Amino acid sequence: MKRKIIFFSLFFLLVAGTVSAQNKNLPKSIISTTASIRQYYDQKELNGMQKGELLELYIERIKVLVKILPYVALATKPGVTMADLGIPDDSDHRKSLDLQSESTASFLNTTVDFQRKMMPYSDKNNLIASILFYQNTLKELHVFNEL
Template structure:
């Protein structure tokens, strides 16, 4: 019984190690896979929401734009890797992509903190207009993609 437990534990650790090793070497998406909008809204729908809900939508759209716009000359959709674009998947390019991801995360952390403290003082109508503008910009990325 003791030998079976030891053998199963050993196999578990080997399997876990193999899974994590594969994830580390897997190609990363240039645009974060979290850069997606679940639902677009119209003015009537937004007008019926509370300011707190609007603020969350506003922040979500900012995050998606920041994670997408710097890359539109390369790609406009999440999930595309360097290898998909013919960019060498070497250490130099991976390091540049990692540094960009760290910078983006740092910028977004600061921006979201600012938004949560300052935007509650904004006018509800301005929040709605900004959300609609951001959504329009995101929709235009689909048109941009069609031009290529």
């Protein structure tokens, strides 16, 4: 019984080590793969929602925009890697991309905290107008590369 436990423990450690070692060599995406919204809404649908739901949609759209806008000159869709753009995939570029990802995450945490504290006091119509504006901006980014 002990042999089986030791064998399976060692086996899982080796498998876990192999899986994590493989992730280091994968090309990194310039734009986070989480930079997409679940659904677009029209004004009528938004008017029928409660303010709490609208706030979540507002925050979701801010997150996506913050993850995409700084990279518009490079790419507008998640999943594009440095290699896809001809950027050398060396340690300096990876470090720069990692630092940018960390900074973006920190900025988003601060921004989302602020939004959750302040936006409940906003006018519902302004919140809806902002969501529609952000959605239109995201739609325009989808056709940006066609220009």
